[in-house]
Amino acid sequence: MIDYPLNRFTDMAALSDAEQKRLRSLGDTPILYKRAATIRAEGDPAPCIYLMLEGWVLASMVLPSGARQVTKVHLPGDILGTPSMALTSAAETLTALTDCLVAPVPLTRMRDLFVDHPRLAALFLMAVQIERIALMDAMAAMGKTDARKQIITFILDLHDRLARLGKAPGGAFELPMTQEQIGEKLGMTSVHLNRSLRVLDAEGLLTRTGRLVRLNDIETLRGLSQLPRRQLRTDPEWLPESREWGGPARDG
Amino acid sequence: MIDYPLNRFTDMAALSDAEQKRLRSLGDTPILYKRAATIRAEGDPAPCIYLMLEGWVLASMVLPSGARQVTKVHLPGDILGTPSMALTSAAETLTALTDCLVAPVPLTRMRDLFVDHPRLAALFLMAVQIERIALMDAMAAMGKTDARKQIITFILDLHDRLARLGKAPGGAFELPMTQEQIGEKLGMTSVHLNRSLRVLDAEGLLTRTGRLVRLNDIETLRGLSQLPRRQLRTDPEWLPESREWGGPARDG
DNA sequence: CGGGGCTTTGATTGTAGTCAAGAAATGTGG
């Protein structure tokens, strides 16, 4: 029974007590990874996924050329490592950006979730689709947008996700990534990223003080961002009904 | 009961008779869309997903700037429109590249699938994860790769998917896309795509005759492609058991 | 108070975008 942000699920539908309990008992005892630790490397066996409780985690893959592409910046409440559910070995490397807390969920336990709680399974599927849309959006930004707008889109996305967790007071937050890593996310070199960042700084749109980023004019930034605002479907009529009982609780 | 390629499911696990039957009765009567028809536009309501039986379909999104990004080229056996399951309106526009046949599946019917057949629900989830990995790969190729290698990766992916359907005899296939559309997929202008294509042609790696593409040296091309070959997890031990009975058949 | 990673800046190169126009292919109607 761990205290874990359920927003990935509750954003889309109300959960019964039994469901909340089930989700909270889904993960094993959380593990603490230190900053820069590798949680799981590309190619490793992938017998579990992870619920993220605290910290920042980078998901990335390395191409044969040696170049690294960051595919996702994960925040608390995210579910890590799910793309690899369908593969014999992990598709992405998961690296701790800060000290962080993650609870492993053996895939065999996911089976029970699918059997006992079709509603939670459906919500899990929706969460995955949301991630997929995030990838589509990132891809569109990369393909069709110049560096400056891409940075705005990225920072704004982080801001909105942190704000939902109450972690971006006054439009400011700590960004624990090097410019190299941000560049690897956006598909540009750190040099070019740096220049573009200072342009944004000079324009007064955002201020950086060390790793602290402050969005000075969120509305203007939102206007410049090239992505549609997605509207979550809450309580879709196709969701299966809640089940009050959903199989034996694992921990008594 | 429609004849539909089940490879998206059977690639990963054997299906019981009941399961096959259920999948084949999932879709409504197939609809024929003519070339260039819009199956569903971005922003439309999205009450269903689609099973694809025949033809080619493009999934794309348009940015505020007016630029279009193609997010996926769909082939027979694919499941269309699933990203929008989690949204109030469709995230992508689905356009028929050729005359094509698709069977709509109302989302309410997906609910029954989740309730009656947890095993099929889990396989569906895995199929979605595969799509997500495809997006990650495409993203990596865009961010970290030059035009020539990106084209190789794209053509090779199409080839492999068609070959699995027996539609790329001798390493050749019809590609019913304009260079503009291919450019919109790869994040480059049609002019630049054209020049890069002719380079590949001049190098002898691939031959184009009208819309017919022939891969002359697949092994060399595969070596140049910058993506890892993903290995599907077949029959993962965490899959729920088959159910012989899975709710009332819809059509008797 | 070093030292190593990170950031910043400059100079130069190169890949890809833009604009434009002619050629080829494709589709349409008579």
Add this chain to the structure above:
DNA sequence: CCACATTTCTTGACTACAATCAAAGCCCCG
């Protein structure tokens, strides 16, 4: 089956955004 209209493809000339290479300054941490 041909003639015309419309896309699509191809090519050239020029521009610009981003990569590369290199070095200096900064800052945090031990």
